[in-house]
Amino acid sequence: MTSHPAPTRARARWRRPALLALALLGVGIGLAAVRAVADARLLAAGESLFDGRAPLVARIGGHVDPLPPAVVACANCHRPAPQPVGVALSTDRPQEGGNRPAGPAVTEGGPARAALASPGPVLHRDLLLEPVPRRGGPPSRFDREAFCRLLQSGEDPAGVLLPRAMPRYDIGSAACDALWRYVTRS
Amino acid sequence: MSPATPSAPAGGHHPAPGAGLPDRRRRGLLRLAVAAGAAPLAAPLPARALGQHGRIEPPQLPPAVALLRDDGSRTTLARQLEGRVTALHFMFTGCVSTCPIQGAVFARVQETLASRRLARVQLLSISVDALGDDPGTLARWRERHSAGPAWRAAVPTRTDVDRLTRWAGGVQPFAADTHATQVLLFDDRARFVFRTTDLPDPADVARLLVELEALTRG
DSSP, rough: OOOOOHHHHHOOOOOOHHHHHHHHHHHHHEEEHHHHHHHHHHHHHOOOOOSSSSSOOOTTOSSSOOOOOSSSSSTTTTOBSSTTOOOOOOOSSOOTOOOOSSSSOTTTHHHHHHHOOOOOOOHHHHHHHEEEOOOOOOOOOOOOHHHHHHHHHOOOOOBBOOTTOOOOEEHHHHHHHHHHHHTTOO | OOOOOOOTTOOOOOTTTTTTSHHHHHHHHHHHHHTTOGGGSSSOOOOOOOOOEEEEEEEOOOOOOEEEEETTTTEEHHHTTTTSSSEEEEEEETTOHHHHHHHHHHHHHHHEEEEEEEEEEEEEESSTTTTOOOOHHHHHHHHTTTTTTTEEEOOOOOOOHHHHHHHHHHHHHOTTTOOOOOEEEETTTTEEEEEEEOOOOOOHHHHHHHHHHHHHHH
16 A cells, blocks of 8 residues: 655645636636637727728618718718827717818828818717717717617717718617727727 | 899898799799698798708899819809709818718719700709819719719819808808708709708709709790
């Protein structure tokens, strides 16, 4: 009969819990990685929808037919966060029929010119998530549901109807999730 | 056709709707108002303030404005309008927000009217960016929207842009850094006769043009 020395017995006693802890840690890391990948995909999908690489279906309120996807991309009228250096945050109040003729062509001048001519509010998480007076209404904040309702009906969280130039989107739940994740990213 | 009516002075008196017009023509104009969902506008409507829409009573002649067209030729707004029924909108090629939507609306109007072969109907994109737009950018705008020969684009001089947009906006001038998205309809005598809502449905614009063309033909 042989007997193990005391340190060996102690190691054997802790081996199983240690392996279990390692396994749990591995599962945790794995789940976090899966979540991170899924979140990255959601962000990427939101960015594609925002800048028009993925088409959105929308029409002006009261129109029968939808507009071409290229003319209803969010990026045509809104800048996403973060702000370009040197460009002040606009107020959350779109210009009615807003356009600023200002010299050289925006479409031919790249994103910087487009940013300067954007008539819609900047879609920044602070402006969306904090209570802010919008379009003359009382302070209100967005959540995911309010954001999707606005896209579909043109009604903001305070019940104020957006200008006619803001298209109404036929947007499903998954696409809305992606856009909301993108515009509220840190 | 009634004779051309001079532009009414700002804030001037507006006679009763349809006054001085033959019954048939008066009924036609009322039909136009109804077609645009503007039935309540049978009452006198100055159609001067930004945001209002409906028929213009009395019809108004635009100010004398020189135009540089997308093909490089020079003309005047009156010459461009005379002899044709016109749908006019204000835009500029550097605009990436509402102007592309306006372009899409005109493209759909053009598509809707294509089968009717209305030789006396035209679409006219007038740029409000006299500094940034020229025949080249206007030609590219037309190309981008597959504009046919009945859809022209032109830009006035900077001074004329101000005069024209102030006139089109009436007493309340367009803001210095914005332009309206309504469509203005002119008859074949270059008279402003109807203002639509902002960003109107292409089907409504096409229907209004067809009716106006029929009225002026008769």
